[in-house]
Amino acid sequence: MLGTLCGVDHHGNRYGRSEAARAAVLEAADDLLVEHGFAGLTIEKIAARAGVAKQTIYRWWPSKVDILLEAFGDDMAEDLTPADHGYLATDLREHLARLADFLTTSDAGAVYRALVGQAQHDPQLATRLRDGHLAAQHARDRLPFERAIARRELVENLDVDLAVERLVGVVHYRVLVTGEPVTREFTDALVDALVLELT
Amino acid sequence: MLGTLCGVDHHGNRYGRSEAARAAVLEAADDLLVEHGFAGLTIEKIAARAGVAKQTIYRWWPSKVDILLEAFGDDMAEDLTPADHGYLATDLREHLARLADFLTTSDAGAVYRALVGQAQHDPQLATRLRDGHLAAQHARDRLPFERAIARRELVENLDVDLAVERLVGVVHYRVLVTGEPVTREFTDALVDALVLELT
Amino acid sequence: MLGTLCGVDHHGNRYGRSEAARAAVLEAADDLLVEHGFAGLTIEKIAARAGVAKQTIYRWWPSKVDILLEAFGDDMAEDLTPADHGYLATDLREHLARLADFLTTSDAGAVYRALVGQAQHDPQLATRLRDGHLAAQHARDRLPFERAIARRELVENLDVDLAVERLVGVVHYRVLVTGEPVTREFTDALVDALVLELT
């Protein structure tokens, strides 16, 4: 016969996971987290809210943090990819302001904070979070600096990683630890001080 | 201000709480946190490990984070009060190195990380943590800068808060988020870059 | 001090099981069995009906048949102790009629039938049922015959066990297997045939 190219050789709806159930669970988890916080986020409530059987959740996600990780998805990549305006200061100012906004006001940011919080109690989650999302975000955070170096705006041997951390680290500190508001003035001052120092 | 034996004014069971029970609970909580992590830290296990009735715990602490807060005690103040060497760079280098050490290697640091993690899910805890410990620590963190200003080593109108955050924030970011090791080289580079910029 | 004779040396309500909870559970189990049958008898429903936490049930009863066994209690002894009228035939006629009544119409009889049914799937229950209740009942079933022997109404070397089984066995067969009604005519005929044969 012909080379049955479509579904390889699977049969039955063995691979037929319900997309509706998956989406309902992710949305329910997201909603519950925002509404009732991480403590109010139980598998039972997610199941009830999503109109889904508990078993369906356990079939696909090992724990509630896995649901959050999936719900978190690529939100960070979508929201936090720095634009290129041709000037380091402009790029960084905008990027850092968007980071602050993401962390403090968006739903995805709430999920992110919950995950980082939980990661303090769960080294495995910490590893997955870092490998899965933080590394990629760090690469995106580097972009303005790398473009500035390519533009000769910055010296070639700059420690970009350190520079990145000196910006996003401080914003994270306010969000995760001190809880102080992260204003546009603050992020701008942060960027300006760094740019002044580096150029 | 000497170490007045804390339980000095209770006379037997009749007129006061048992210092032995209090100490046993705090120690048990500390041990369980280090051994089994925050998830393995339940009131029942603390009670069992401490040889104490659950009711005794509930009588004196509203929740398990209160136990941790009390166990955490003034460790931060004791370990993280910056010395005065007469030079800003030296003070900051030493202080930041000790902060890194505290956060990553000490038992108190483990408690602190657990509390900050939990605070992401628990706004009330976040408030208490900030009011009770972080504000005081921030004041201590300012000391090197304030001394340098008094010494005229730094300009008077320096934004000290920002300077502090630009140091401790980055260290916290590594500890709480990226999980990268915080080496002496790293903290020194952080201090040096800032000091160079400010002076 | 005085010889604290009451609670030996127990302290706390360590031995303070709630009689209210116990009674509520037993009654709820009884009711649910009669209303919804053995299949409708779940621990969760017993707990809900009794207004008791599931844990309280699991604390005191290993399984739902244990609840039934306890609810069954001494009902058999109370209802099925044969009276002494001085005549074998009279004693047996009355006793067998009461047995039939117990098995087919009483709540305790419903529990008994459920237990015997379950014992077919559960050898351990079978053993407990036999040792705990059936042996005692068999001893009571023998009484009319033993009194008749004492009275010289029957020969001394009569196989009393066999005689007992030839009466109660047939009634059980109707109740448990064929489901035919066990009328007074039937039990009387059974008794009369046996008594005629033995005397």
Add this chain to the structure above:
Amino acid sequence: MLGTLCGVDHHGNRYGRSEAARAAVLEAADDLLVEHGFAGLTIEKIAARAGVAKQTIYRWWPSKVDILLEAFGDDMAEDLTPADHGYLATDLREHLARLADFLTTSDAGAVYRALVGQAQHDPQLATRLRDGHLAAQHARDRLPFERAIARRELVENLDVDLAVERLVGVVHYRVLVTGEPVTREFTDALVDALVLELT
């Protein structure tokens, strides 16, 4: 009435069910019952053991007791049809001994006991069991008596039903209730007492 190969009038998949699947299910059910008891007999395990889809089971049998009923089949008729030796006592002695053997040692007997046990919780099953098997068996149990009446060995107006129950009822009682062994001595004694009484 000869053994027409059961599946003779189905032609392939189109108009008929898979005999292989049917047999596998019945055997799996039988095995699981004997190995793990009635509680260990679940549709899922039967399906897994038989290498059959759950749906296939639900397509053909409404419940697991239906599987057992079908697996039980005509075993009773085959094993428990009394032979005709020309003497009432001989016929009954042999028949009752075979009944005892069937109930206590055969696989079909195990299924029978499980079904009778379950019938205590399930009136519908009880009805089907009685209509489907017990009535037929009762008719077979009557045969020795009817032949004896035809032979004038017994009086014509004998209550044959009662006589039958006085034999098989007692054996059932031992098997289902007391669990005592049913020896040949016991069954012979039972028969002899009855025959002596009736003739």
Add this chain to the structure above:
DNA sequence: GTTTAACCGAGACGGTACGTCCAGTCTTCCC
């Protein structure tokens, strides 16, 4: 020889109940 319809395996699904763990409250006895 193609269509076609019933059966089959596989397994995902919404549910119910299981038995366990812990939270937080309570009552009782001892010191």
Add this chain to the structure above:
DNA sequence: GGGAAGACTGGACGTACCGTCTCGGTTAAAC
């Protein structure tokens, strides 16, 4: 009155089956 002990209600946990469903595949009768 504090403390040890522990029973209590309540609720989430993760698991096991239930009975229903949908999906390809297989296969032999029907076309």
